[in-house]
Amino acid sequence: METNFNMTLTLQDCQAMDAADPLRELRAQFSIPADTIYLDGNSLGAMPARTPARVARVVSQEWGTDLIQSWNKHGWSQLPGQVGDKIARLIGAGAGEVVATDSTSINLFKVLGAALPIAQADAPRRKRIVSERSNFPTDLYIAEALCKQHGWELVLVESDAVAAALTPDVAILMLTHVNYRTGAMHDMAALTAAAHAAGILTVWDLAHSAGAVPVDLKGAGADFAVGCGYKYLNGGPGAPAFVWVHPRHTDRFWQPLAGWWGHAAPFAFTPEYQPAPGIARYLCGTQPMISLAALECGVDTVLAAEPLGGMAALRAKSLALTDLFIRLVQERCAGHGLGLATPLEHTQRGSQVCLTRSEGAYAIVQALIARGVIGDFRAGDDGMHPDILRFGFTPLYIGFEDVWHAVEHLKQVLEHGEWQRPEFNRRHAVT
Ligand SMILES: Cc1ncc(COP(=O)(O)O)c(C=O)c1O
Incomplete structure (x- = not known):
């Protein structure tokens, strides 16, 4: 130094x-x-500081006293979207485009699983996912598992070789915006533009970006993004993560974890799956209300900076x-x-x-x-x-x-x- x-x-x-x-x-x-x-x-x-009281209220009053009525009375069923809308303000996404749910790993599985058929429909010969060798391991493991399942190939390159790896056999560029080991940040807009120019979809992991650095997903024209609730969003250990899909893709395909919470009418209890329109289809099973309430407190601490710039x-x-x-x-x-x-x-x-x-x-x-x-x-x-x-x-x-x-x-x-x-x-x- x-x-x-x-x-x-x-x-x-x-x-x-x-x-x-x-x-x-x-x-x-x-x-x-x-x-x-x-x-x-x-x-x-x-x-x-506000989290313990909020969690105590959800436990004692909402669960303890109002019991199952809380799904309606306290808006539990809206919480994934409500918290998602707040996160959207931090990452350059629109209202109704983000849900807070599951873990970053699981959300990555969902978006990659949705991106594969989109890429396949648009360009059947492309069968590669490109990522960085120093990406966070869970991202690589999830991509590897999907590649094995679908007969695709995961190609890992050094960070300065990403642009050169965007060849005609590549379907998806999957990157973490800010590297977990070094803190190095990619130019999301430039890499997304380079990927799109080569006919490639982009999947961004915002684990070290959301609440930490300005992100403009829509401005960059990105395709998919996931991110973490327990880091800069202060949602608590194992807090729900979030998922965003550009509206041009949301309704094109099912995501692979098609659970009842992502159904268009969960309480119709039909035997056939009918995905909800929009980002709600990225929900899977019953959502964790205590954790979502804690996450909302955390996201609110970041939004409290809005009047200050x-x-x-x-x-x-x-x-x-x-x-x-x-x-x-x-x-x-x-x-x-x-x-x-x-x-x-x-x-x-x-x-x-x-x-x-x-x-x-x-x-x-x-x-x-x-x-x-x-x-x-x-x-x-x-x-x-x-x-x-x-x-x-x-x-x-x-x-x-x-x-x-x-x-x-x-x-x-x-x-x-x-x-x-x-x-x-x-x-x-x-x-
Ligand atoms: C870039 C990145 N992605 C994903 C994760 C972990 O995701 P999960 O919450 O699924 O364990 C981390 C954890 O530190 C991370 O740094």
């Missing part, structure tokens, strides 16, 4: 940035333990936070063997910063966690990637002073060799 700054930053500078931050009041929406600097909202978002303001702060973190690491942790895996270029960066180190990355993260600075570790086990110390910056609840202290802790962990202690080198099941 190289330093190229004239003035050294101080804690007071960071405090001044917080004082000038128009979004600082949004942190009060969250319940974050004292003495914790939470830099893992890219993995599991922090808990909104919305995703553009969140993005500006996110870039300022990640710029500051990179700069402070360069200034204060020089000489400790840290590298940077995240692009410096703003247009190519999501809302996280990933550092590399050839030795002790896992233990350094553990030592930081013991000091109350929560990041995470991603292994470079495949031998092609370095081990990564991953830090997510959620502008809703992270401030500039937090960044200062996080880097100060990192400096101390490195300077004193604290990470070498045995307790920080024992691997947990979840990293």
